[in-house]
Amino acid sequence: xxxIKEGDPKVxxxxxxxxxxxxxxxxxxxxxxxxxxxxxxxEGLMLMYQKSKQTDFQLTSSFSTYFYAVCRxxxxxxxxxxxxxxxxxxxxMLSIIENISITDIEENEEYSLYRKKFxxxxxxxxxxxxLFLHRTGMTEIMKQxxxxxxxxxxxxxxxxxxxxxxxxxxxxxFKELRKTK
Amino acid sequence: xxxxSEEIYGMIEAYLSNTMTETEVVDFEQxxxxxxxxxxxxxxxxxxxxxxxxxxxxxxQKTMNEVGASFFQHxxxxxxxxxxxxxxxxxxRWAIAASFLVFVVSALLIWQMQSGSAVSDEExxxxxxxxxxxxxxxxxxxxxxxxxxxxxxxxxxSKDFAAAVQTFLPLAxxxxxxxxxxxxxxxxxxxxxxxxxxxxxxxxxxxxxxxTTIYVPKAQWFLALIAxxxxxxxxxxxxLKKVVASGDDIAGKARKLLKELx
Numbered sequence: 001x002x003x004i005k006e007g008d009p010k011v012x013x014x015x016x017x018x019x020x021x022x023x024x025x026x027x028x029x030x031x032x033x034x035x036x037x038x039x040x041x042x043e044g045l046m047l048m049y050q051k052s053k054q055t056d057f058q059l060t061s062s063f064s065t066y067f068y069a070v071c072r073x074x075x076x077x078x079x080x081x082x083x084x085x086x087x088x089x090x091x092x093m094l095s096i097i098e099n100i101s102i103t104d105i106e107e108n109e110e111y112s113l114y115r116k117k118f119x120x121x122x123x124x125x126x127x128x129x130x131l132f133l134h135r136t137g138m139t140e141i142m143k144q145x146x147x148x149x150x151x152x153x154x155x156x157x158x159x160x161x162x163x164x165x166x167x168x169x170x171x172x173x174f175k176e177l178r179k180t181k
Numbered sequence: 182x183x184x185x186s187e188e189i190y191g192m193i194e195a196y197l198s199n200t201m202t203e204t205e206v207v208d209f210e211q212x213x214x215x216x217x218x219x220x221x222x223x224x225x226x227x228x229x230x231x232x233x234x235x236x237x238x239x240x241x242q243k244t245m246n247e248v249g250a251s252f253f254q255h256x257x258x259x260x261x262x263x264x265x266x267x268x269x270x271x272x273x274r275w276a277i278a279a280s281f282l283v284f285v286v287s288a289l290l291i292w293q294m295q296s297g298s299a300v301s302d303e304e305x306x307x308x309x310x311x312x313x314x315x316x317x318x319x320x321x322x323x324x325x326x327x328x329x330x331x332x333x334x335x336x337x338x339s340k341d342f343a344a345a346v347q348t349f350l351p352l353a354x355x356x357x358x359x360x361x362x363x364x365x366x367x368x369x370x371x372x373x374x375x376x377x378x379x380x381x382x383x384x385x386x387x388x389x390x391x392x393t394t395i396y397v398p399k400a401q402w403f404l405a406l407i408a409x410x411x412x413x414x415x416x417x418x419x420x421l422k423k424v425v426a427s428g429d430d431i432a433g434k435a436r437k438l439l440k441e442l443x
Contacts, residue, residue, distance in 0.1 A: 007237070
């Protein structure tokens with residue numbers, strides 16, 4: 001968990017190696033695709049990361065058992081929402097991950113999509129939005145980004161935000177998220 | 182998909198950053214109430230702010246994207262066609278090379294045995310480790326998991342240990358108290374190539390910690406071998422002594438290994 005908390009690429013790679021086949025098997029044998037499996041894996045790992053940041057969080061079983069249970073529930077939740085099939089939550093699975101709620105899983109699914117789309121933006125756009133969100137003034141953003149005027153900086157910020165929103169709205173996963181809200 | 186104007190974007194941002202006047206807030210909240218699309222946009226912006234604000238999670242996502250680029254892909258195997266003539270020629274050369282290798286390895290082994298060099302932990306591990314025959318003791322619970330347990334054991338026996346892990350892991354998650362399943366999973370990890378020592382150790386330790394079933398001495402035996410492979414002789418001895426004291430059918434082997442270590 002320490003390696004996850006630090007975002008250590010070696011640890012992340014070893015988890016990929018260890019669980020790629022297991023998660024593929026879980027998803028592909030339950031009406032999902034490889035892409036679905038990768039989403040489930042990444043969302044599962046992101047949840048583990050978020051939990052690792054909480055000081056009071058403790059694994060209630062071995063890492064492999066816990067991570068598998070998290071992914072299992074993420075996939076069950078997606079299946080339920082897609083209404084491809086009726087899936088009921090396995091109580092034993094839920095008891096293993098009692099410190100992760102359905103709200104956690106759903107919020108994480110939505111945020112994961114937004115994160116991926118944000119990272120698809122160019123570096124300039126990412127930086128402008130990041131500075132703006134961290135309450136940096138327009139003049140300071142203009143200086144840091146080397147833009148010619150405050151009005152151009154405002155325009156850039158608008159264009160970047162608009163691009164991000166469009167990227168998100170174009171993704172079919174966003175439509176699915178909205179449908180189920 | 183409608184897009185809002187720059188002015189509306191500005192208003193949403195001002196609303197979310199609490200920089201509107203009281204009157205503006207009241208007006209804007211009324212607009213949100215009356216306009217479902219605007220309400221959804223405000224929610225989207227609020228969530229986007231949370232996402233962009235959390236730099237740690239963004240960096241983690243970035244690392245996952247980079248590391249994960251080569252995973253979950255369709256793997257294509259490159260097949261190289263070799264003509265029959267060249268194939269025969271290659272096979273002959275390979276046979277000569279392999280014979281030479283066998284000769285060199287045999288000579289080295291004989292030399293090592295004659296020179297009486299001490300047996301390393303690694304060699305002791307290789308000498309004592311045997312793939313556990315899961316048929317010996319494993320019993321299901323007479324429910325639906327029994328079929329999957331049988332399937333896992335079948336995969337294990339046909340040495341498809343990765344598939345066996347995939348079968349045992351969900352069972353172990355669904356039945357965390359069932360030592361038989363945990364024991365199967367641990368052994369499947371141990372036999373994977375390369376062996377997943379840490380994961381196997383975690384599972385065996387679950388059995389020894391609970392300390393309630395017939396699997397405890399066997400789990401201790403495998404934990405001792407894992408410790409031996411990791412070069413932790415002290416821990417190996419502690420565990421072996423426990424196995425000897427248990428009187429389990431594996432105790433004889435444990436006693437012998439303990440003697441060799443001393």
